[in-house]
Amino acid sequence: MNKKFVISLIGAPASGKGYIAACLARELEEKYHFSKEDIADISIGELIRREKKAQTPLGLELAANMKEGGLAPDAIVNKMLTETLHRTKARVLILDGYPRTVGQVRTFDKLMQGFPSAVIFRDTPTSLILERVKNRRICACCGRAQEVSNKICVYCGGSLVKRKDDEVLPERLAEYEQMTKPAVLELKKEGNHFFFYDGKTEGDEIAQSFLAANEQYLR
Numbered sequence: 001m002n003k004k005f006v007i008s009l010i011g012a013p014a015s016g017k018g019y020i021a022a023c024l025a026r027e028l029e030e031k032y033h034f035s036k037e038d039i040a041d042i043s044i045g046e047l048i049r050r051e052k053k054a055q056t057p058l059g060l061e062l063a064a065n066m067k068e069g070g071l072a073p074d075a076i077v078n079k080m081l082t083e084t085l086h087r088t089k090a091r092v093l094i095l096d097g098y099p100r101t102v103g104q105v106r107t108f109d110k111l112m113q114g115f116p117s118a119v120i121f122r123d124t125p126t127s128l129i130l131e132r133v134k135n136r137r138i139c140a141c142c143g144r145a146q147e148v149s150n151k152i153c154v155y156c157g158g159s160l161v162k163r164k165d166d167e168v169l170p171e172r173l174a175e176y177e178q179m180t181k182p183a184v185l186e187l188k189k190e191g192n193h194f195f196f197y198d199g200k201t202e203g204d205e206i207a208q209s210f211l212a213a214n215e216q217y218l219r
C-alpha cells in the first residue's frame with residue numbers, strides 16, 4: 001500500500017513526546033520491518049526553523065508574521081504541514097506536538113483528508129513534569145545533559161545551567177493547560193481515532209499497544 005499513516009503525538013511540554021516518538025520508530029523498525037526512510041519524525045518547531053533558514057516563500061512569510069518567541073500563525077503552519085505531508089516519501093509520519101491550538105484543531109480533519117490518521121494523547125500531570133525536570137541541567141560548554149548533583153560537567157568541567165526551555169516551563173505548561181488540552185479534547189469529542197494514555201504509561205508500552213491497534217495501516 002502507498003497510503004501514508006499520520007500519527008499525531010500530543011502531550012504537555014517536557015512530558016516525553018520525543019521519547020514516545022523514538023519508541024514508535026524502534027517498534028516500527030523491529031516488529032514491522034520499516035526502514036529508517038519509511039518513518040518521518042516531524043516537529044513543527046523544526047519545520048519552522050528549516051523554512052526560515054532556507055528562506056523559502058513560506059519561511060519568509062513566517063519570519064514576517066512571527067513575533068520573537070511567539071507562536072507561528074495557524075494558517076502558515078497548516079500550509080507548511082500540508083506541503084510536508086504530500087512531499088515526504090515516508091510511510092509513517094509522526095507529528096510531534098500537532099495540533100496544539102484551537103485553530104489547528106478546527107482544521108485538523110481537513111488537513112488529514114486522504115491520510116489515515118490517529119492521535120496519541122498522554123495526559124501527564126503538571127506536578128509530575130515539574131518534578132522530573134527539577135534536577136535537569138545541561139553543560140553551558142558542551143551541551144550534554146546531566147544531573148544537578150554533578151555540580152560541574154563530568155565531560156568537560158563546564159558549568160551546569162538550566163535548559164532555556166526548562167526556565168520558562170511553568171509558563172509553557174500553563175499555556176498548554178489553558179489552550180492545547182481543551183482543544184485536543186475537542187478532537188476526541190469529534191470522534192477522531194483517539195488513543196488516550198495516562199502519565200504513568202511508559203513509551204514502549206504506548207508504542208506497542210498503539211501500533212498493534214493500527215496494524216491495518218502498517219501493511
Ligand SMILES: [Zn+2]
Pocket residue numbers: 139140141142143144153154155156157158
Ligand atoms: Zn561539558
